Amino acid sequence: xxxxxxxxxxxxxxxxxxxxxxxxxxxxxxxxxxxxxxxxxxxxxxxxxxxxxxxxxxxxxxxxxxxxxxxxxxxxxxxxxxxxxxxxxxxxxxxxxxxxxxxxxxxxxxxxxxxxxxxxxxxxxxxxxxxxxxxxxxxxxxxxxxxxxxxxxxxxxxxxxxxxxxxxxxxxxxxxxxxxxxxxxxxxxxxxxxxxxxxxxxxxxxxxxxxxxxxxxxxxxxxxxxxxxxxxxxxxxxxxxxxxxxxxxxxxxxxxxxxxxxxxxxxxxxxxxxxxxxxxxxx
Numbered sequence: 516x517x518x519x520x521x522x523x524x525x526x527x528x529x530x531x532x533x534x535x536x537x538x539x540x541x542x543x544x545x546x547x548x549x550x551x552x553x554x555x556x557x558x559x560x561x562x563x564x565x566x567x568x569x570x571x572x573x574x575x576x577x578x579x580x581x582x583x584x585x586x587x588x589x590x591x592x593x594x595x596x597x598x599x600x601x602x603x604x605x606x607x608x609x610x611x612x613x614x615x616x617x618x619x620x621x622x623x624x625x626x627x628x629x630x631x632x633x634x635x636x637x638x639x640x641x642x643x644x645x646x647x648x649x650x651x652x653x654x655x656x657x658x659x660x661x662x663x664x665x666x667x668x669x670x671x672x673x674x675x676x677x678x679x680x681x682x683x684x685x686x687x688x689x690x691x692x693x694x695x696x697x698x699x700x701x702x703x704x705x706x707x708x709x710x711x712x713x714x715x716x717x718x719x720x721x722x723x724x725x726x727x728x729x730x731x732x733x734x735x736x737x738x739x740x741x742x743x744x745x746x747x748x749x750x751x752x753x754x755x756x757x758x759x760x761x762x763x764x765x766x767x768x769x770x771x772x773x774x775x776x777x778x779x780x781x782x783x784x785x786x787x788x789x790x791x792x793x794x795x796x797x798x
Contacts, residue, residue: 519719653711
């Protein structure tokens, strides 16, 4: 799909069961159905998609989140899985072609694909020519959480490999509420889900797209709030989501969902009942 001069691709890694203790299993189910995400047989797990996003423009290749990274480590048991690198090959790219990596936050399911362990048991950046971007407040909070019991339901920080990226000065820490990464790509700190959570806004030739990270993880949450157990600051998250959805609707912007089970994306409108709906194309 295109947003002005940007080409945008969803890099789906499939469907997974996310358990209360942070454990993740690959799911045999193929998609969500109904108005809300469906739970597998174990009531302590929820089925989610994992969908990093590739943005291309003017020779720049930008990743929005990096997925689970299953199969990237040398000797990994996951020999037949989809990950960010196998998905890049579909579009004729290698990890060396990635120039920017923007992380909405550092929970394992969003950031684990940022690095891998090589055959000599050394941590390496998955994208050796890229600059990684994360908010300073997110890094500070992740460090604090990693020292003790973590607050968030399901999602967890696992920073062992990310320490190496920071030590090797691969990571640029952002500050403030808004940062333009490059022309047409802006990062906005929202907080809510985590203190340093951020979203990405694409804008080109009068068109706009919002990549909402875990502020709005799936299309099923357009008209309801179902993140009470996952958000660190639920009230803050809910308020920010309401404001951003109204803004995106006014702009007829495209929404991209990291955890959609269907790789769903669409332009935001309100129907006759004032409920948010998605349309694949602008009228």
